[in-house]
Amino acid sequence: MxxxxxxxxxxxxxxxxxxxxxxxxxxxxxxxxxxSSPGSGKTELLCKTLARIMPDTRTGVIVGDICTTNDxxxxxxxxxxxxxxxxxxxxxxxHLAAHLIEKSAKEMDLEALDLLIVENIGNLVCPAEFDIGExxxxxxxxxxxxxxxxxxxxxxxxxxxxxxxxxxxxxxYLDFNAGEAVENMKQVHPDMPVFELSAKTEQGFxxxxxxxxxxxxxxxxxxx
Amino acid sequence: MHEMGIAQQMLEIAxxxxxxxxxxxxxxxxxVRIGKLAAVVEDSLRFCLEIISENTPLAGAVLIxxxxxxxxxxxxxxHEWTVDxxxxxxxxCNGGNVKVLSGRELEISTLELAE
Numbered sequence: 001m002x003x004x005x006x007x008x009x010x011x012x013x014x015x016x017x018x019x020x021x022x023x024x025x026x027x028x029x030x031x032x033x034x035x036s037s038p039g040s041g042k043t044e045l046l047c048k049t050l051a052r053i054m055p056d057t058r059t060g061v062i063v064g065d066i067c068t069t070n071d072x073x074x075x076x077x078x079x080x081x082x083x084x085x086x087x088x089x090x091x092x093x094x095h096l097a098a099h100l101i102e103k104s105a106k107e108m109d110l111e112a113l114d115l116l117i118v119e120n121i122g123n124l125v126c127p128a129e130f131d132i133g134e135x136x137x138x139x140x141x142x143x144x145x146x147x148x149x150x151x152x153x154x155x156x157x158x159x160x161x162x163x164x165x166x167x168x169x170x171x172x173y174l175d176f177n178a179g180e181a182v183e184n185m186k187q188v189h190p191d192m193p194v195f196e197l198s199a200k201t202e203q204g205f206x207x208x209x210x211x212x213x214x215x216x217x218x219x220x221x222x223x224x
Numbered sequence: 225m226h227e228m229g230i231a232q233q234m235l236e237i238a239x240x241x242x243x244x245x246x247x248x249x250x251x252x253x254x255x256v257r258i259g260k261l262a263a264v265v266e267d268s269l270r271f272c273l274e275i276i277s278e279n280t281p282l283a284g285a286v287l288i289x290x291x292x293x294x295x296x297x298x299x300x301x302x303h304e305w306t307v308d309x310x311x312x313x314x315x316x317c318n319g320g321n322v323k324v325l326s327g328r329e330l331e332i333s334t335l336e337l338a339e
Binding site: 001002003004005006007008009010011012093094095097125126128129130150151153154155156158186187188189190191 | 226229230233234237238241242243256261262263264309310311312313319320321322324328330331332333334335336337339
């Protein structure tokens with residue numbers, strides 16, 4: 001006997017993500033899902049970004065890691081309101097799913113925020129598959145990784161609204177070909193803006209901040 | 225890496241779709257559609273499903289995977305095509321505004337119950 005099902009396996013997550021999106025819209029907060037492999041410099045990038053956009057853009061952060069509160073501790077030093085999710089309580093998940101974001105977001109005073117940045121767990125595979133109810137996605141690649149990462153993890157780069165190539169201050173010491181890395185990103189996602197910058201020296205930082213602020217402004221207008 | 229979670233969701237959906245009036249149901253086959261762009265490793269999924277379906281109606285069920293190609297539409301010139309490599313620029317007009325029509329599927333299509 002054959003049973004016809006035709007159901008999406010991640011339907012539960014997608015339903016929750018849509019619920020999150022409506023909840024965030026009601027609260028008037030724009031949500032950015034920031035993803036990368038481990039060690040690409042997301043937390044440093046965020047610390048420097050927060051220093052530039054706050055307090056004009058009132059920002060909160062949810063940071064996901066399997067273990068430790070190190071990232072939350074670093075981010076808290078910028079004065080931002082931050083919630084750490086550790087997924088080891090949930091089986092050491094390699095990504096943040098919509099239900100975890102829902103739980104954390106409800107602990108935050110979202111009315112007091114314009115922007116909520118979710119620093120996802122360092123991983124170029126799994127987080128791409130899980131919608132958390134975000135308005136935009138940003139993927140970070142660093143020059144100490146391979147130029148071909150966008151071709152190896154196409155879903156991540158395909159679904160991102162913008163990409164950052166971080167740690168460009170290290171380029172003189174590496175054989176990394178930045179042009180090739182950007183070209184590979186453009187193969188997967190031709191229209192995606194790519195920002196080449198160094199979170200450490202803040203070289204190349206202005207276009208990224210301009211994009212971020214413009215995105216928050218345009219999304220929050222759309223959300224109203 | 226997240227295949228265990230996906231296998232768990234699959235198991236839940238499959239068990240919930242077996243009619244209540246069947247005594248000791250046993251699933252022989254579970255058919256799924258997985259897009260080539262989905263971040264799922266078939267062997268891992270098979271392995272995870274095998275482990276978590278023990279002592280359930282899906283124990284020993286064969287997983288049949290239908291791979292869905294990545295189908296694209298150019299929003300600029302209307303050209304439709306499929307790709308085997310992650311190159312998303314339109315071969316007809318070189319445009320970059322491309323819509324993914326298929327390839328992200330992760331769906332259970334049917335179950336085959338033993339008589």
